[in-house]
Amino acid sequence: MLISLKNHVALITGGSQGLGRAMGMQFAASGASVVLLARRQALLDEAAQEIAAATGAKVKGFACDVSDLNQVEAVWAQVEKEFGTVDIVVNNAGSSARNPIETLSMEKLQADIDLKLKPALRLVQLALPGMKAQQWGRVINVVNIGAKAPPVGTAPTCMTRAAGITMTKVMSKELAPDNILVNALCVGQIMSEQWVGYYEKDKPDMTFDEYVTMRGKPIPMGRIGQAEEFANVACFLASDAASYVTGVAINVDGGLSPVT
Numbered sequence: 001m002l003i004s005l006k007n008h009v010a011l012i013t014g015g016s017q018g019l020g021r022a023m024g025m026q027f028a029a030s031g032a033s034v035v036l037l038a039r040r041q042a043l044l045d046e047a048a049q050e051i052a053a054a055t056g057a058k059v060k061g062f063a064c065d066v067s068d069l070n071q072v073e074a075v076w077a078q079v080e081k082e083f084g085t086v087d088i089v090v091n092n093a094g095s096s097a098r099n100p101i102e103t104l105s106m107e108k109l110q111a112d113i114d115l116k117l118k119p120a121l122r123l124v125q126l127a128l129p130g131m132k133a134q135q136w137g138r139v140i141n142v143v144n145i146g147a148k149a150p151p152v153g154t155a156p157t158c159m160t161r162a163a164g165i166t167m168t169k170v171m172s173k174e175l176a177p178d179n180i181l182v183n184a185l186c187v188g189q190i191m192s193e194q195w196v197g198y199y200e201k202d203k204p205d206m207t208f209d210e211y212v213t214m215r216g217k218p219i220p221m222g223r224i225g226q227a228e229e230f231a232n233v234a235c236f237l238a239s240d241a242a243s244y245v246t247g248v249a250i251n252v253d254g255g256l257s258p259v260t
């Protein structure tokens with residue numbers, strides 16, 4: 001099976017580092033032109049240069065805080081002008097917002113919805129005319145395994161992620177007649193810059209590598225995943241190889257989730 005994204009344009013939010021950057025690299029290596037969105041332009045430029053140098057693909061980063069829908073709409077217009085029809089949208093930007101229910105403020109809940117849910121919906125709405133016109137589209141919504149089985153203390157992120165899976169299902173049913181396939185990927189524990197933050201917060205009496213090894217032990221596969229392993233699954237879903245797959249939420253977690 002040959003996975004090719006030739007003649008496709010992929011837009012990836014949160015594309016400057018971590019899983020988003022790994023997807024950018026994999027998509028570009030598979031032939032796509034790649035648009036990366038994130039807030040920090042310098043990091044975007046560095047990612048775009050690295051991916052373009054490694055793959056020869058057209059890659060560009062656009063600064064955009066996806067929580068601000070005015071910025072999303074302005075960037076979309078720029079992207080369409082420079083890249084034409086975007087037919088692969090990956091909603092990946094996010095962070096891990098956790099708060100006990102008892103003290104969870106409405107502002108914190110709203111901020112999580114603004115970051116993870118509203119821009120994902122808006123970007124798909126913006127992409128729809130182009131995808132419908134060519135009767136081909138792919139949407140990948142990145143959520144987490146807690147969306148299906150939330151551990152204690154994981155609001156608001158798991159609430160928003162659960163809504164992300166439901167949004168995926170609704171979109172998949174409405175858009176399937178136009179050959180626009182919508183799926184979610186549920187992240188378990190996968191190495192990225194986010195993990196440096198966890199290490200610094202936990203302040204364990206061990207090196208970063210020892211910490212990562214320790215955190216990987218309870219996972220059935222015995223280790224934390226690599227961003228490239230995640231990007232491989234995303235690349236499959238973005239391709240024609242996944243032509244009859246829509247409305248699913250796939251765990252990419254080395255067996256960690258208690259549910260399918």
Ligand SMILES: NC(=O)c1ccc[n+]([C@@H]2O[C@H](COP(=O)([O-])OP(=O)(O)OC[C@H]3O[C@@H](n4cnc5c(N)ncnc54)[C@H](OP(=O)(O)O)[C@@H]3O)[C@@H](O)[C@H]2O)c1
Binds near residue numbers: 039143193
């Ligand atoms: N890695 C894991 O183990 C794990 C586990 C569960 C869920 N996830 C989810 O998977 C996704 C990717 O995770 P990751 O580990 O690659 O995270 P990461 O290394 O922290 O990268 C997050 C990316 O999102 C961008 N971003 C954050 N807020 C943004 C905003 N308001 N507007 C635009 N871009 C924004 C960041 O760039 P700027 O800061 O420059 O904007 C960065 O490019 C996230 O949604 C994360 O919550 C990851």
